[in-house]
Structures are given as structure tokens and as C-alpha cells.
Amino acid sequence: MYFLKRLFFAIPLLLVISALAFWLVHIAPGGPFDRERAPASPEIERNLEAKYHLNEPVWKQYLRYLDGLVHGDFGPSLKYRDHTVNDIIAQGLPVSMTLGSLAFCFALGIGLPLGFFTAARRGRWEDYAGSFLATLAVCVPGFVLAPFLVVVFAIKLKWLPVALWESPAQAILPMIALGAYSAGKVARLFREGMLNAMQSEFITAARAKGMGENRLLFKHAVRIAVLPVVSYSGPMLADLLTGSFIIENIFQIPGIGVFLINGALNRDYTVVVGLALLYAVLLIALNLAVDFAYTWLDPRVKYE
């Protein structure tokens, strides 16, 4: 019931988000048809604007856009005029989602063990080294990490391809570059969670009953400690699945991350609003999923 209500409330939320995004991109100076070369005559520009209804007031354009949206039409791209926003999403989203899921698995696959390990070795040099590594992953900008990985693993060592998106081997470096930040984050969260769990009352009680330390760690502490990671997973996954400008640009991956940034820079209104909506939908859905997972993992949590 609670989740149904949340779903229902998502609709007005999305409406407001689309309106806000629509208005924001339209007030930025410059338009999609401003080019370095002036058109042959001012009439051409007027013709173009009329063609895409850019000469109408923004609220009217927005209603027009909503009308299309109701019919599942995100409108034509104003920059890539042979394509619709639907085309762009249909082509780019599967790629971004594939890469994003891989990066998500990478983040959990590296982050959880690292977090566990550093927590279990708290205060020893392993803890310091591991925590340092995790924090480092959070601090290195992606646009530095990605070319660094390419030069070392693809060019110097020749273990992996430098770019493109055709074979599984080509997914490895982008996966690492994209997932590194999240992996560091997950490790830090999980370590924190473990330490807190170990101090919590019922673990102390279990310890007093003579339960073995390993069993404590694996069976009980983990279950509590993972909860912060679970709640972070929602926004993390939404970000990873909707692509990344840097990673797609450096590795030549045909995802949708590049389109959001370039769309904003090129004033490709429909693309920006379409992708913003996509992101919002994913975020809301994933947050809902996370909350659902929460009740499943920990029956003490109830929503009202």
C-alpha cells in the first residue's frame, strides 16, 4: 500500500521535474540553431524556429512537449536532426545500462570485501592501507583516472583494448574507471557500518553469550552493516546506469552520458529534458526498490 502511494506521488513529481528542466534549458542564452556560420538570411533562422515551434512562448512549447510525452514521444533532437530523442535513448541506454551494471558489480565486488577487510583489521596497517586506497578512489577525478588506466593497461602493457565498444574486453577499463569512485564509497560506507555494528548492543550481547568472533562478524554484523550500502545503492545505480560523459568520451562508448552534457552545452532542449526525465524516473524507481529491499533485509523497518 505504502509503495503504491509512493508510485502515485511520483507522477506529479515527474511533471514538476520536466517543467523545471524545460524552463531551465530554455532560459540559458543561445539557442540550438545558433551556429558559427550565419545562415544565408535571417529568414532561414525564422523558418527553422517556426519548424520546431521555438518562436512560441515557453509554456506553450511545454504543453506541446507534454502532449508528445503522453504518446511516448520525446520529440526530435534539435542538434541531431535525423534522430529523435527516442532513437537516442533506444540506442544509448542499453549501452549505458550494460556498462553501468558492470561498474555497479565492480563497485560492490571490490568495495564490500575491502570494507569488510579494513573493518576486521581495524587500527592495523592493513586497515590504514585499505582505507587509504578506498579514500584515494573517492578523490581522484575520473578524467585523470581514465586516461591513466588507458596508458598503463592498454598502451604500455597492451593487456586491454584502448577504446570502442565491441567486445567484452573493451568493457573492462571503462568499468573500472566508472566504478572506482563507487567502489571507494562502498568500502568506506561498509567499513563504517561494520564498526558501528560491532559496537551495537545486540552484538555485545551475542559476544557475551560466547559467540565466536568470526561468526559474529559474518553472520550478524554484516547484515546490519550492509544497510547503509543498500540505501546508497539506489542513487549510485541511477548515476551509473545513465552514463558518464567522461568515460564515454575517453573510451568512445556510445552511451547517453555524452548526450546529456553535450545536449546542455548545445541547447538541444528536447534531449536534455528527455534525459533528465529518464534520470528522474530511474532514481525514483531505484529508491523505491531500495526501500523495498530494506524491508526485506531488515523486517524491523516498517513504512507507514
Place this chain on the structure above:
Amino acid sequence: MNKADESRKSTDESLNGGTPNLAGTRPSTLDPRLVSPGKQAWQRFKRNRPAVISAGYLVLLLVVVVAWPAVLKIAGHCGPAGAAFTQIHDPDHLSNSQFIPPDAQHWFGTDVHGRDVFSRVMYGAQLSLLVGFVGAAVSLVIGVLWGAIAGYVGGRLDSALMRIVDILYSLPTIIFVIVLLTTLGTLLKQSAFVQQSAFWNREVQILLLFVGLGAVSWLTMARIVRGQVLSLRTRAFVEASRSLGAGPARILARHIIPNIFGVVITYIALTVPAIILYESFLSYLGLGVQPPMASWGTLIAEGVSQINSIRIYWWLIAFPGGVLVATLLALNFLGDGLRDAWDIKSR
């Protein structure tokens, strides 16, 4: 925030792993000893070695950064040798000695214009730290007010305020930033106030950067503060104060805000690196500070093309990148230390 250098959110999520409410509503464990919470925190903080080292590093960095322009100025007045020193190390001074590797003259080498990289890194530090701290301060003010009001007043206003946060949260940050930097920039340029003064005319972009980054980083702060306030509101000492006739403003100022100090200060320590990182991403997109000014972000964005297989002017990426990463690490460790010190989980 995932991928701080990415387009999404610019705020840091790490505090409490996104479950402040969960933590906040647990029964309080007030310390029975009569030591003030601040003192306890300080004692715990002192035992945290990485945090103390980080704090030391940050203080040292601040001193150097603040002192460096003064050093340049003093050196300029100290006779011919000093004058030469300033000449060489003025961050904006162009020379013919392009791409010189680090040596005694140029500790960090020189760049494409023959400028001294050490000077530029120091110069960039001013801006990056300023952007980070001012951005965090802006997010602090908006976030604390927003969250405190929502949490304290509750009811309709609370849900309205928090819905706004939800909406802003679901929008990709880059849209905001681009619109803020371009639209406001154009508007401000046309205003008479800015046009009258050459100083404001030049500083307007930096100002916008502060505002823009702060404006997109307050959302998490608002949520955390609201959660804290919600839990505090029903505590005995607040109830007592209320029954003694204290107004909401007084309760907020005397009881609520001091009690969320620990959370806030910790969160700030984690927001500053997030904002610095986001600024570097904006620089990579060409939306950062205006040349010839420099931030670490612009220096790294310029240096990143040096990561290639053919010829590497390594000092152009290694030094700015190294200082940036070291500072972000220090800020993160400091934040962790503060969080442990204030024992935010167990409150």
C-alpha cells in the same frame, strides 16, 4: 554524490551512508560524565592519527597558500635578486622557457607559456580552497536553515520543503550549473553595479561559481539537518524549554542548532572536497574559472592531456594532481576523524 567529477549531484552522501533518519531516531545515550561534548570530541579526535596528520597538512597548506603572495611581494622589494625572483615566479608571467622540467629555478617546472608551475599551483590553491569553502558555506547556510525549518515546523511546510528538495535532487546538476553560470552571468554583466566597477566585472564569474556550486550542494545537508532536528524536537530538554515558554526561534537557536553542530561540521568537511572535485569537472568542461586565473581543476584539466604514450611532461599533471588528491584525502580523513570524534552514529 556519485562521481563527483560527473554531472549529477555535487553533494557528498557518505555521512551515515544515507540513513540519518534511522540513526537519529534511536534512543539517546547521553554521556553521564560531566565533560562537555566538545571536549570529549577533541579527546577522541586527538587519538585518530590520520585525522591529526591531515589537519596538520591542511594547516600547513593554508599557511603556505596565504603566505605565498606576500612572499612574492616582499621579494619584489628586496633588491635586484628579489626582483628577479618575483619576475620568474609571478604566476601570470610569460617567458620563453617553455616546458622546463622541475629544477632549482622552477620547483614544479614550467608550462606551455613558460609560466612557473609551482606559482600556478599555489595560485590555484587559493581559488580551489576558496571555491570549496565558500561553496560549502553557502550550502551550510541554505541547508541548515532549510532543514531546521522543515524539521522543526513539520506538517505541511515540512513536506512542501522536502518535496522541493526531492525535485531538485532528481534533476541533473549540470543543467543548474550551466544555467546559473551563463544566465546569471549575462544578467549581472548588464547590471549597472557591475559595469561601474572593473573589480566586480572581473570577479563576477568567480562569484557565480561559488554561488552555483553552493546552490547545488545544500540538498543533502538539508536532509541530514531535518532528520536531526526531527529527533531532537521531541527530546525532553526541548520539551522542557518549550513548556517554560520559549519561542520557536529561541529553541532553534539555543537547543537545536548547537546540538546538530557535530553533524554539520563533519558534513562540511566532506562537502569541501566534493565541491573542489566538482569544480575540476566543470573546468574539464570549460565552465570553470576564467583564465588566466587558475584553480587546481583548470591546471589538471590542462595537464590531463599529458597522460599519453608519446611524450609526457609529467610535471604538468603530477604536481597539480598530487596536491589536489593529497588535499582531498586530507579533507576526507579529517571528516572521518570529526565524525568519529563526535560519535555521530551513536547519538
Place this chain on the structure above:
Amino acid sequence: MKSAPARSWKPGVGSQGARVGRWNTIFCVLTSGFCLLASGCIRGEPAADLTILNGAEPETLDPAILTGQPEMRIAIGMFEGLTRFDPQTARPIPGLASGFEVSPDGRTYTFHLRTNLVWSTGGPITADDVVYSWIRALAPATASDYAGQLFYLKNAEDFNAGKIKDPSRVGIRALDPLTVRVELNHPTPFFLDICALPVTYIVPRQTIEKYGDRWIMARPLPSSGPYELAYWRLNDKVRLKKNPRYWDAAHTQSDIIDLLPVGSPSAALNLYMNGQADLVWDKELVPTELVDLLIKRPDFHQFNYLATYFIRFNVTQKPFDDPRVRQALALAIDKERIVKKITRAGEQPASHLVPDGTANYLPVEGLGYDPVRARQLLAEAGYPDGKGFPRFEYTFNAAAGGAAEIHQNIAIELQQMWRDQLGIHMDLRQLEWKVYLSAMDHLDYNLARSSWVGDYNDPQTFLGMFTSTDGNNRTGWKSAAYDALINEANQQTDLVKRGEIFQQAETMLVSNQVPIIPLFFYVGINYFDTNKIQGVYENILDDHPLQCIRKVSPKSKVRSQN
């Protein structure tokens, strides 16, 4: 984080019982998802004969609408005009038309189409298709940015502006299925060049009328050129396959060509070095910080082409309304330093706008580097040693996403040069691309960085830009004398005399009035191994017909296949 209302935490409710089974489930789901996804990005398709890195993602492949070089380089394979460019000299040679006649006054051209012209989907290409294609490019509804290239036709400008509704009044008509007659406003010596530009390509009427704006994505897509569009995946690749029905298909060298959009120069270089691309041909894809090393390699080919980097003045504002001030600024720039220290690809410093080697023309000598005279002129204008000179701004566009920061680097150099030589202070104003364009359009700048790439091989493409009414003027500089010179040149049939008139005009532009300061002429750089790739020639238009290019002694592909 949560958009949920506060969770209530109720200790004691529920059990702490082991849920190991759940964790196993989660693990299995994640693992199987991983495998599924990893297999999802494998695509089985034949390898291309030739892989080209083509620069930015094409905005459109509709020949009437496209404006950029990456688009043109693909469209040149899919469609053809009445003429085409010779791959070596870039001079016009017969395309779909086998021949033509010109009337003695140079105003009427009669083209004869080849007799064996067929669309890639079957069906003949006729004179009516030519007329349709040209009228479509001119029609207001098409809103083509390049329609101006057809304004040399009678009544074309009025038709484009909507002042004439009847397309039959435009100076083009089909005399019979194989003959097209074109009437021009005035003799146009470069008209055959125009007939090879994409905006004049012959496009399929039925498909366009059936599918509308996005007809390029229609399948099958009839093409009039040597290649058909196999598919186009955004930000991934454009794949072309040979059109067997093309009139000259026997000479098409490669069967399948992949053209990849690449956003960053370092990615392009890496792909090339690792053998995943055969040919890189966009100047944006040469890493500028390495260019001085790269141009020494045998597989990096430099060539001059028709493009100039220059600075625009906004002459409507003080103090730049004074030609002496503009001259002073021009004379104080050490262009040598800029090309030696910053651009470093072997560019030539420019004292004039029209690049050396432009057809029908010998360029004039403009202002060089003379700081003494610069100071003199500035003093004459009322600013001795720069005293009293207001602060001003230099506007340039930002480089996004790891692109070369050439504009910024040049700006920093200029700032220093003017400060040192003239004692005047300039602020830099870096704008995001669209804001920059909008500032240029509204003359909301003092000085601005600019560049221009010639559309065809004639001085008109550069000098015509600064006439009073041209949309590309963007300086606020209006000169009736200049307009008259350009107009007079275009009426002139004698090419030598025409050149001399253009020279007078250019002297005005770069020596006397100076609304612009040319800085340097671009050089083009392509990179490919001449032992492996044949049929790419360096020419002044940087134009390389796809059907001439082939890879010899094909080595085993480095790219991993599945």
C-alpha cells in the same frame, strides 16, 4: 538518498534469524546478470575494409542541411552533384553531369546528365531530380543554412526569403530528362565548384516526400553516390557499403567503410597507434600538445588548406571605432611566437585573410609585426603608452571535454603582448560555445577570436563575409566602398581584373580599416600510413572522396572479433 518519509525504527519487531538464503539469491542474481550483460555487448558483423576516425558526431547527413566538415566527408560518399572535386587538385570535374556549356556572357549553364545514372535502389536519376534537389535546398521549409550558395541563381534569394512563391521562376529547369539549364544573376567563375557542394547534391524525391524530416533514416535509402548508408548508430559509427549501381562503381576502391565519431584527440591517437583505425582526418583529432613531435613522423601529413584564424573587433564601441587603434593592436602581435610556441603544427603567420594558394587570386600583404609603429599609432589615437586606454575584453569559446585549449593559450599570449608592447590591459572572457555565438551575433564583445574555413576555392568565400549585410560580418563594420568593390569584382568576367579588385578590397580589410586581425593560416593534418592507405591526397579544400581510398596488403585486424 531517500525521498521517503522518515522510517520508523522499531527494535524488537521481527527476528534476527539467519537469512543466508537471501544473500545467496542476491549473489546468484548479480552473477548471472553480470554474465548476461557481458555477453550483451558482443556484436557479430563483418569487419570494415577501411576504418576512418571522422571527428565530431555528424549532426545530420541531409546534404541540404549539413554544415560541418565531418558531415560533408560522409555525405560525399552517399550523394553526388553535377560536378565533383578532383581528389588530387580539388578542382571541379564532371560528376553526375558528363558535360556542360556556358553562354558567352557567363550567365547560363547547360548541363548534360550521364545516360547511365541510376539510384542505388533502381530507377533512373533524371533532370527533374536535379531541379527538385536544388529547389528543395532553396525552399524556406527546408531552412537550409547553406542555401546562400545557390543565391547565384536567378530569383533564388527571393524564393528562399519567401518573396517569390513559385519555384518555376527560380533559374533552374529541366529541358529534357537529361538536360538541366541554370541561369545566374551574374557571371560566377566558381560556379562549377558550387555544383560540387553538398547543398547541390541530388537527393531522392520519393523518399523525402514519404518520410519527411528524418528521411535519411529510411530503409532502403536511395543514394546517388558511390556508397549506401548501411547503418548509423549515434556516437558509435556510420557504416557505408558500396553502391553497385553507381555510374562509376567499377572504380570504387573499398566495399565497406566505417566512419567513427571521436570526441577526444588522445582517444583518436590511441586508436590509431593500436591499429584500430586506418585513417584519422580531422584537425580536431590531433593532440596539440604533441603536434610538434607528431608532424615529424612519416605517417602524419601536413597540408595547407583554406582556413584562417583571426580576431574580430567590435568597431561600434570606443576605442575600437578608431582604425588607428585597431591597426596598433594588429601591429603589436608577434604572430611568429604564436605559431612557434602555441600552435606548433607548422602554421604560417597571416597578415591577410585570404589564404595563399586560393584560386583566381594573389593575396595582398597586410600588417606585420612592428611594435614601434604600433605605439606611434596608439599615441596618435590619443593613448600614448596606453594611458587612458579603457580595460577591454577578449572573448573566446571554451574547449570542452579535453579538447585542445588553443584559444585560451592564444588569448593569454595576446594579453601579454598588448600589455608589454602597448601598455593596455585586456581581460579574458571565456564563454561556453553557445553563449559565445550569441555574444558574437549581438555584438556583445570588444574583441573576439574567430576562424573561417573556405567553402569553395575562391576569394569570395572569405571577402564576401565582410560586406555590410552579410550575416557573418559580426564586427559592426560597414563600408559602402568595400561593398561596391566586392560587387564590382563579382560582375567582372576577366579573372585577372577580378582578382585585382578583390585585392583592393582585401587591402582595405587588413591594412587600412582593420576590422579584423588575421593571425595564422591553419594547416590540416591527416594521419595514415602511406604504405597501407592509398587514394588520400592533400588538397586545399581538405576534401577526400571516399571512393578513391583503399587499404593495400590488408593485414590481420588487431580489433578483436567475436
